[in-house]
Amino acid sequence: MIKDLVVTESQLLEEKHYRFKHKSGLEVYVFPKDLTTSYAIFATRYGSMDNKFKLSTDKEFTIVPDGIAHFLEHKLFECEGGIDAFELFAKTGASANAYTSNTMTGYLFSATDNFYESLEILLDFVTHPYFTEETVQKEMGIIGQEIGMYEDRPGSRLNKELLKALYKKNKIRIDIAGTCESIAKINVDILYKCYNTFYNLNNMTLAVCGDVDVDKVNEICDKILKVAKPIEIIRDYEDDDEPKEVNKKRAYLQMDVSKPIFSIGIKDTNISKCPKERAKKSYATEILNEMLFSQSSSFYNELYDANLISIDFSSGCELTKYYSFNVISSESSNPELVYKKFVDYVEETKKKGLDKESFDLAKKTIYSSNIKSFDSTEEIGDKLIFNVFDDFDILDASDVINSITLEYVSDILKEGYKEEYYTMAVVEPLADKK
Amino acid sequence: MVDCIYEIANGVHLNYIETKKFKTNYVSFNFIAPLSEKTVHYNALLPLVLTRGTSKYPTQMELSKRLQYLYSADVGVSNNKYGSCQVFGLKANMLNNRFANDIDINQETIKLICDMIFDPYLENGVFSKAYVKGEKQTLIDGIEAQINNKGSYAFDRMISEMCKGEAFSIPRLGRLENVKRITSKSLYGAYKRAIEQYPIEIYVVGDCDIETFANELKSRFVDIKRKPIDISFEPIKENVESVKQIVDYEKVKQGKLVLGFRTGYNYTENKYHLIQLFNEIYGGSPTSKLFMNVREKMSLCYTCRSTVSQVTGMMGVNSGIEFDKKEIAEKAIIDQLEDIKKGNITKEEFESAKKSIINGYKSIYDSQSAMANWVFYRSLCGISTTPLEECEKIEKTTIAQIQEIANRIKLDTVYFLRGEDSND
Numbered sequence: 001m002i003k004d005l006v007v008t009e010s011q012l013l014e015e016k017h018y019r020f021k022h023k024s025g026l027e028v029y030v031f032p033k034d035l036t037t038s039y040a041i042f043a044t045r046y047g048s049m050d051n052k053f054k055l056s057t058d059k060e061f062t063i064v065p066d067g068i069a070h071f072l073e074h075k076l077f078e079c080e081g082g083i084d085a086f087e088l089f090a091k092t093g094a095s096a097n098a099y100t101s102n103t104m105t106g107y108l109f110s111a112t113d114n115f116y117e118s119l120e121i122l123l124d125f126v127t128h129p130y131f132t133e134e135t136v137q138k139e140m141g142i143i144g145q146e147i148g149m150y151e152d153r154p155g156s157r158l159n160k161e162l163l164k165a166l167y168k169k170n171k172i173r174i175d176i177a178g179t180c181e182s183i184a185k186i187n188v189d190i191l192y193k194c195y196n197t198f199y200n201l202n203n204m205t206l207a208v209c210g211d212v213d214v215d216k217v218n219e220i221c222d223k224i225l226k227v228a229k230p231i232e233i234i235r236d237y238e239d240d241d242e243p244k245e246v247n248k249k250r251a252y253l254q255m256d257v258s259k260p261i262f263s264i265g266i267k268d269t270n271i272s273k274c275p276k277e278r279a280k281k282s283y284a285t286e287i288l289n290e291m292l293f294s295q296s297s298s299f300y301n302e303l304y305d306a307n308l309i310s311i312d313f314s315s316g317c318e319l320t321k322y323y324s325f326n327v328i329s330s331e332s333s334n335p336e337l338v339y340k341k342f343v344d345y346v347e348e349t350k351k352k353g354l355d356k357e358s359f360d361l362a363k364k365t366i367y368s369s370n371i372k373s374f375d376s377t378e379e380i381g382d383k384l385i386f387n388v389f390d391d392f393d394i395l396d397a398s399d400v401i402n403s404i405t406l407e408y409v410s411d412i413l414k415e416g417y418k419e420e421y422y423t424m425a426v427v428e429p430l431a432d433k434k
Numbered sequence: 435m436v437d438c439i440y441e442i443a444n445g446v447h448l449n450y451i452e453t454k455k456f457k458t459n460y461v462s463f464n465f466i467a468p469l470s471e472k473t474v475h476y477n478a479l480l481p482l483v484l485t486r487g488t489s490k491y492p493t494q495m496e497l498s499k500r501l502q503y504l505y506s507a508d509v510g511v512s513n514n515k516y517g518s519c520q521v522f523g524l525k526a527n528m529l530n531n532r533f534a535n536d537i538d539i540n541q542e543t544i545k546l547i548c549d550m551i552f553d554p555y556l557e558n559g560v561f562s563k564a565y566v567k568g569e570k571q572t573l574i575d576g577i578e579a580q581i582n583n584k585g586s587y588a589f590d591r592m593i594s595e596m597c598k599g600e601a602f603s604i605p606r607l608g609r610l611e612n613v614k615r616i617t618s619k620s621l622y623g624a625y626k627r628a629i630e631q632y633p634i635e636i637y638v639v640g641d642c643d644i645e646t647f648a649n650e651l652k653s654r655f656v657d658i659k660r661k662p663i664d665i666s667f668e669p670i671k672e673n674v675e676s677v678k679q680i681v682d683y684e685k686v687k688q689g690k691l692v693l694g695f696r697t698g699y700n701y702t703e704n705k706y707h708l709i710q711l712f713n714e715i716y717g718g719s720p721t722s723k724l725f726m727n728v729r730e731k732m733s734l735c736y737t738c739r740s741t742v743s744q745v746t747g748m749m750g751v752n753s754g755i756e757f758d759k760k761e762i763a764e765k766a767i768i769d770q771l772e773d774i775k776k777g778n779i780t781k782e783e784f785e786s787a788k789k790s791i792i793n794g795y796k797s798i799y800d801s802q803s804a805m806a807n808w809v810f811y812r813s814l815c816g817i818s819t820t821p822l823e824e825c826e827k828i829e830k831t832t833i834a835q836i837q838e839i840a841n842r843i844k845l846d847t848v849y850f851l852r853g854e855d856s857n858d
Contacts, residue, residue, distance in 0.1 A: 012533075035455060037797040084730065086720040091782070093789025096720070112796035113789075141733035148688035149736055149754045152584045256685040258578035296498035304494070304568070311482075311572045331575060361499060365506035368529045375456050376800065430685060 002218050010395040013374055017384070017395065018214045024225035025202040029388065030217055031209040031380055038115045038210025039377040042122050043106035043385050045205075046198035048178075049171035049237065049322065050103075053197060056232035065185040067143075067178015068194055070100040074139055075131055075191060076107070085125040094118035102172050103322060104389055105198075110378055116216055119208070123224040129195050131188045140183055147177050154257050154427045161251040162263045162327065162425040168247040169239040172323050201228035207385045209377040237322070244269045246423040253427050259310075261427045262335035264342055268324040268416055275321075275391035276400060282319040283366055283397070284404045284412055285326055289315040290362035291354060291409070292345075293328055299345050308338055320390050326416075335426045346417045354413065359406045370397050435809050435820050440648040442636070443655035445662030448648050451639040451805055457533065459540055459640030460802035462512070462525040463551060464810060465632045466665050469520045469601045475573070475608025476624035477522045479616060481511035482569040484625075485524065487555035487562070488546070500546060505529040507543040509550075516811060517745035518601035518668040523634075524550065525803070530641065540642045544650060552629075552654045560622040570613055577607045581684075584851060585737075588682075588690035589750060592849035595680050596694040601668050602746055631663050635813070637806035665814075670747050672698045678847040683854055689757045690851040692750060693767055698842035699747035701815040706744050707791075707827045712839045713742045714787040715779060716771065717751055721786055723770040724751065734763050745815060749843065757852045764848060774840040779833050788828050795821040795828075 002020045009016040017031040047069050054061045077085040077098070089096040094111035096118075107126050111118045150156045164173050177183075208217060246267050272278050293299055293315040303309045313330035332338050373379055380394075387394050440448040467477050491497040501507050507528035514521045528543045555562055580587055590605070597603035607613075636651065638644060674696055699709045710718075717724035717740030728738045738753040755763045798804045798821045808821060819827075 035800045037800045084721070084726070086725075087782075087786075090719070090721040090786030090790065093786075093793040095790065095793055110793075110797065112793050138733045142729060142736050145688065145734075145754055145756075146736035148756075149585075151687045152754075154582050256584075257582045258580075259575060261582075290502075294498065294502075296495055296502055298495070301493070301495050305564070307568070307571050310575050331579065358499075361502035365502050368505040368533070371457055371529060371533055372527070375458060 002215065005214070008393060008395050010398060012398050013371060013395065015374055015395065020218070022218065022221045022225065023227060024221060025200070025228040025230060026221060026225060027205045027388075028217060028221065029205065029207040029384055030212055030214040031207065031384060032212065033209050033377050033380065034211060035377055036112050037110050037377050038112075038208065038212050039108065039110045039381040040119055040122055040206065040208040041106045041108040041381045041385050042126050042206045043104050043204060043389070044198050045103065045203050045389055046105050046194075047101050047103040048174050048176040050198065050235055051171065051174065052236040052238065054234050055197065056234060061236055062193060064190055064194060065178065066174050066182040067176070068183075068186055068190065069105055070177050071139065071143060071183055071186050072191055072194055073098050073100045073105050073107075074143060075136065076126060076129060078130060078135055079125055079128065080130040085121065088121045088125065089118060092118045092121065096122075100176055102176065103320065104385070106385065108381070115210065115212060116220055119217065119220050120224055123206070123220065126199070127225065129192065129199070131191050133188055136186060136188060136191065143177060143183055144180050147180060150177065154255050154261055157253055157255065158261055158263055158329070158425055158427045161253055162265045162423070165248050165251040165423040165425055166246050166265045166267045166325055167242065167323070169242045170323055171237055171239065197231075197233060200231050201225060202230050203233060205385060205388055207381050207388070209381040209384070242269060245420040249423055251423070251425040253425070254430050255427050257427055257429050259331045259333060260335050260429065261329070261331050262338065262424055263327050263329035264339060264422060264424045266326040266417065267421045267423070268319070268326070270415070271319070271321060271324050273321075276396070278319055278321065278390065279387075279392045279397065279400050280404060280408075281412065282317060283401050284409050285317040285319065286366050287359070287362045287404060288409050288412055289317065289326065290365050291358045292349065294362070294365075296358070296361065299341075303338060303341065308332055308334060308341070335424060339424050343419060343422070346413070350413060350417070354406060354410050356406060359409065363401070363404065367398070367401050370401060435805060438644070442648065442651045443658065444660040446634045446636070446655060446660065448636045448638065448644070448651060449809065450644045451637070451809070452641060453639060453802075454641045456640055456802060457530055458527050458802070459530060459638065459642050460525070460527050460806060461544065461547065462637045462803070462806055462810075463523040463547070464512070464521050464635045464637070465523050465628050466635065466814070467520045467522070467628070467632050468665060469515060469518050469604050471604055471609075471612070473624065474520055474604055474606070475612045476616065476621060477520050477628070478513050478607045479569055479573050479613065479621060480625060480628060481513060481522055481524055482572055483561055483565050483621065484550050484554050485509060485511060486565040486569065488549040489553050489555055490549060492555040504537065504543045504546065505534055505539050507539070507546075509547065513606060515602065515604075515606045516814060517743075519665060519814065520606075527802070541646060544647050548650060548654055554625075557618075560618045561625070563618050566616065566618045566621055570616060573607060573613050574610060577605070577610055577613070584684070584686050584690055585752065585754070588692050588849060588851040589752060591680070591682060591851070592692040592694045592750060592847055595678060595849060596748070596847040600671060629658055631661055633662050633665055635810055637810060639802035639806050667745065670700050672696055672747075674844040674846045677845050680847065680849045682849075682851050684851055686851060686853050688754045689760060689853070691753045691755055691760060691763055692849045693764070693845060694847040694849070695749040695751075696844050696846050697742065697747045697749050697839070698844070699742075699839070701745055701747070701817070704817055706817070707824050708831060708835055708839050709742050709747070710791055711787055711828060711831055712774070712836050713740055713749065714791050715783055715836065716740050716774060719787070719790050721783070723773065724767065727770055728753065728763065728766045732766055734759055734766065738767070744811070760850050760852070768845065771840065771843065774837065777833065777837040779836060784833055784836070788831070791828050792825045795825050
């Protein structure tokens, strides 16, 4: 029997999940789902932004090279005796992977058979680091090529430039993979230092989704995990004086692209400390985006018909406790003109006010896309953990969406959309190809 | 897998896969055409224009609002090459009726999609000039933007060099100069041809009133004179006279090396599981020979993987490397193949690859579009096995069979996309 097992249900979604704190210190979520594939993600609250930190018992902060969280993710797959964790998963047939973001590192697998064996492997390899100077050196070559691959991708370069234009201090500016120069400074000692700090089970969460039994998951945790000493990690994000305004108004970059690609970013520094309030604002911003910029909007249709934006025109917001911004992007023959039209359109809409009909339709869209996101174990697992790390429960999303009013969305438009919060990054075609 | 098939009209079928596992219903309309320089650009453009407006909802704004009203059915266009065929059309994913109490989402959405296909917005009996002009530009932008993704660009370049003279070398979006010449009238002619002559396979995966949908569809074909053409694949080329070496120079930071092989596999053999299992061992997974050796042991690249095509029997190997590592990477990639040809496959490698393929096959049952695509594309090759039946075939495969498959594989083309200067 599991002590203090919490069950949460959503009648509308016809879904529920279990949550418990394993005695090792690990927080565990089990989301039952009657599908063939089961999914597990074991994640730590540790990403590229965490480059200055200490334990509450330490005197001094430790500062580490950029890209180390991602480097560590690669290195954890190497187990003692030169075996690769992928080889272990190969024996069970599970499909394994991992990813690093600004604020988290997750190790995952999906499996149609042998789920519990794979879960043992997952918990085991992530809790048993094994680094040598030789293997660290070798990894630099592989990650160097990974960085090179992203360097050749216009979308990824555009996104990096946009973040640097939006923020002056916020550590979201740091490239997740770091640079070839920064990763060259990584060695075994620094890797262990980071590992021992952030891979403490009290700083981690396991989320599993599928045809999975909560007691069995608990048993496997019992078998593999050792009790971790509770610790308090103090992170210095050095962003106390991040201005409300954008860092710079424009960022340009030249690459071998057929047409300019732009992203307009809208910075938001007004981030609530209350997780539900953040979720509400995030869904409300999605509703606002749907009203202002979707294919049903006058903005999209006018610009599309004038061949100023392309069919890939999109908008999306990212709101976590660490950063918040909204982005609209597309290909365009004239990004400056799009920017001007964007500014005018927002001002005009503010004056006229948002209309009830398009609000109702947009809300329906967000309501529907939330329900649709509960059809895949992988999507549920990823979404669950992302929200848990932002202290929000995905089963509350429908209620939060329902609570959003036209007035609430109108306030976001009035307060959050001002020129000093806007910036634009552009990838232009190479000069000799223009 | 398919629970029932309705013959809607001559050469038109509605295939229903019933499942209650999902919160949505999936529909796809697939037109099947021969891949030809004369028609490829028309077929690429058609779905884009059809989703611009119907006679009842003539503008994109009205159409989008109607879709939002129907709980935002995601309607998308499709256009794929499959061997010497082109498959294009529309697909949609809609919320199941049980999540709405005000409207019948499924029937209304299906009606709307039928309207897009059978009752598009017309001006003077042909497509709107403005819509055709706008969507031509979208298609042109798409063709021009292929250079933006250097990895897929390099792969397409390899295909165009390797398959010169074969239908498969024809680009999926058509050629710029041909797109530019399309008019509202000529596109309407292509539309008529599609509706009257191309085989049409419609798939529904989910839980809905399929009878009503079948009747709705039948009513749409009443006034259409169907004269469906026969679709057949070009014979597959197996021989390689000499290996082609192609180098292109572009402004890239990383070199993209793509190797194209002819596997000698022919879909009529109905032994695709063998080639898939071979691929898994060679370069299809993170425990494959390419990944473990070229990436992990030699530290040459981040990406190094192989893919095979069921219908063309071609295999491609992709990798991203430093410019001066081309020869060593090329040799390493070929060495791994030679290794399999000699039968150097460990029991562990073999069992792992089997499990991995089986895992992939079984997970098809968790995605509505994957289920529909599994049945549809295999049916074009005359194959009707389910993923679970394929799993059984995989279980029974031997290492000797994989070695035999490997020995049929021939390198055809080595393509390298690189920058002018050294990249360190």
